[in-house]
Amino acid sequence: MKVTGFLLRGAIKRWELRRETMRGLFAGSIHIYGDQEKETPMAISEKIREAEFAIAGIQMIQSGYNLRVKVRVGDEDMSLCEAVKRIGGASRLEKMWKDVVIERDDRYDRTSRNSDLEYAKRAISEKDALDEAMRVSDYAAGLRAAVAVANAAVLEFDVSPNLFE
Numbered sequence: 001m002k003v004t005g006f007l008l009r010g011a012i013k014r015w016e017l018r019r020e021t022m023r024g025l026f027a028g029s030i031h032i033y034g035d036q037e038k039e040t041p042m043a044i045s046e047k048i049r050e051a052e053f054a055i056a057g058i059q060m061i062q063s064g065y066n067l068r069v070k071v072r073v074g075d076e077d078m079s080l081c082e083a084v085k086r087i088g089g090a091s092r093l094e095k096m097w098k099d100v101v102i103e104r105d106d107r108y109d110r111t112s113r114n115s116d117l118e119y120a121k122r123a124i125s126e127k128d129a130l131d132e133a134m135r136v137s138d139y140a141a142g143l144r145a146a147v148a149v150a151n152a153a154v155l156e157f158d159v160s161p162n163l164f165e
Helices: 005-029 041-068 080-101 126-150
Strands: 070-073 076-079
Touching (some): 005 041, 070 080, 070 126, 076 080
Antiparallel strands (some): 070 076
């Protein structure tokens, strides 16, 4: 069967919705009143198990997909899997540098008259901080763009189409 990263992600989300819906029904299936008709706890439990197995199966295919699809970010080649894993760190660095660039200048304490106070100076100029913020931001954006493009790649996998219903 031909799959894309988008198809895999969508299938996982659909199975997670089924699983969560069944989890919501499970507690209410334990008791019934009079002639009330409900699915049995065993039937609901079986549907939850089916969803869990489907999610695990699709995630296994997704892992293979992410390892087989290659991306290029800047002058670096890597698997889609590695690019996805790098996004978190790149995003955290991006935020750290952004915070340095927009740091508020508190060296003038308006409530103190003591001229003997020593104030810390920036260890990096605003221009250098902005340059570094832009560099890491460009890298993070490059990773996100590469992942988005790579998720459209079509690969063949030997899987049951039932997983994608």
